[in-house]
Amino acid sequence: MSHILKGLVASLGALAAVAFAPAALAQDYPTQPITVVVPFSAGGPTDTVARLVAQVMSKDLGQQVLVQNVGGAGGTLGAGQVANAKPDGYTLLLHHIGMSTAPTLYRNLAFDPLKAFAPIGLITAVPMTIVARKDFEPADAKTLLTYLKEKGADTTYAHAGIGSASHLCGMLLQEAAGVQMITVPYQGAAPAMTDIIGGQVDLLCDQTTNTTNQIKAGEVKAYAVTTPTRVASLPDLPTTKEVGLDKLDIGVWHGLYAPAGTDPAIVAKLEASLQKALVDETVKSRFAELGTAPVTASEATPAALTAELTSQIELWRPIIQAAGTYAD
Template sequence: MKRFLLSALATTTLLAGAAHAQDYPNKLITVIVPFAAGGPTDTVARLVGQSMSKSLGQQVIIENVGGAGGTLGAARVAKAAPDGYTVLLHHIGQATSVALYRKLPYDTLNDFAPVGLITDVPMTFVAKSAFPAKDLKELVAYAQANKDKVSYANAGVGSASHLCGMLFMTAIKAELTTVPYKGTGPAMNDLLGGQVDFMCDQTTNTTSQIKGGKIKVYGVTTKTRVPSLNEVPTMDEAGLPGFEVAVWHGLYAPKGTPQPVIAKLTKALQEALKDPNVVTRFAELGTEPVSPDRATPEALGKHLKAEIDKWSPIIKAAGVYAD
């Protein structure tokens, strides 16, 4: 009798999940971006979300839940109902937070259902327009000689700009004054205003400012030059051998979200990444969508695990913690 009841319960649950998936979505979907509005991850989310709305037939809205290096927004989604109406768009910080925070309010690998990878965004090393160094070698020399005077802005502990800055300071063997913000949007505003000296930020946030001549650029953090900024050398070419940081973005739902719902979200994501407007805007911002085989739950799950394994020993060896 007990076995029959368990079997009946399982069947009822499956049928309920299938019915929910068939009806999904029947209301707006919220994408949580765990950083401030106006930053690079926010830009990616708004472009992709707008396109996903078309194929899903429901409005996709962006909600910015910043703070604690992206972990507040991630925790919000981890605790959300697993119905596909609250999802997370996060970057490399989803992997690095595992080592940066010794007590996370969720299990990164087990509390989320991957939907798919979105894009790999290069970063640029930029400075205020009045910064004296004319190239990266001069910037490094100036920073080493004035490490107590120069200021490095980032989007908060655990952010991509924080990680890039940490690697930069390790590479030049100098601890610089860091100024954390609640997102790269506010940090960029102060860089433009000359309140801070330099920062490392994603091309989605810097390309227009670079091309407008509003900030100085010293290098891109990829192995090869970025087509939209082809005149800008790589950090390796400019004088920091082997310096490389790429910021990947992924889409997640809460653990327990029905597989058919995940499948619908994945399909909508893949269609968005083929949208000519998204492709064009990504190119203008110095990036491009991932290939369809990477915009899948399997690819994101595998990549997340690999990135955790890659960055955890580096962060732990540096002894850098956010809590």
């Protein structure tokens, strides 16, 4: 064999090895623990969803799926960290509806939600509830509306930061009731709930994953659920539509993402693992206790998450622009 032919064979072999390497890596994936970044504080509703799903995915993938809380800037800090992470499948993002509001809320957003990530799938859509400190004066949702029209300017409304689900719900509540309240931002849903329970602030609208246990324990006063139908775990709680707040209709969807450029074979493995987690009986029962349910298999896909994110960005843009609420 000539030197030229030997060189050509060696070059072809090297090219084949390079082409084979990503496929081999995807086939072996995962070989180390996976980190799921939750861009909100520990103990909050999104953190609860993440830890339930991560536990089952750990068993399925044969590696630990660890939850890391990176709060701040309405979820954009943690999301930005994942957007800039190595696209090897070992750093993921579990985010909620805030992914779709960030492009309008933040004038200087460092990433494009539709371009910076490889969607894996939807997880769940969580209803929200309007709750208050347990000694708040209004006895029910209808008297709450009357109260807000008279004393809304003196009422404090807690939320988990600009862009959080509780912030978005508060915007809709004020719009639907035709009032302006004193908004009190917190560094996450958990500390906001702590101050509601402690009586430091008046109102909060947050996900059932963060309010159901407190409602059942009598630690907070509950007024309504923000979805068209009642929640099975809180059957006595009326819907916002029932009490005359037709414009207040919001559920908080959650999705799982990898950084853009992640090998499609790895994304497919993660999609399959996510789908297994969502049919796990423990996950289903815990979700039910918290007033939500896993999405269907057809929704726990990259295509479904992409479609949801795209449509929700367009849905929220005019609402946020009309409210005139922005962050730097």
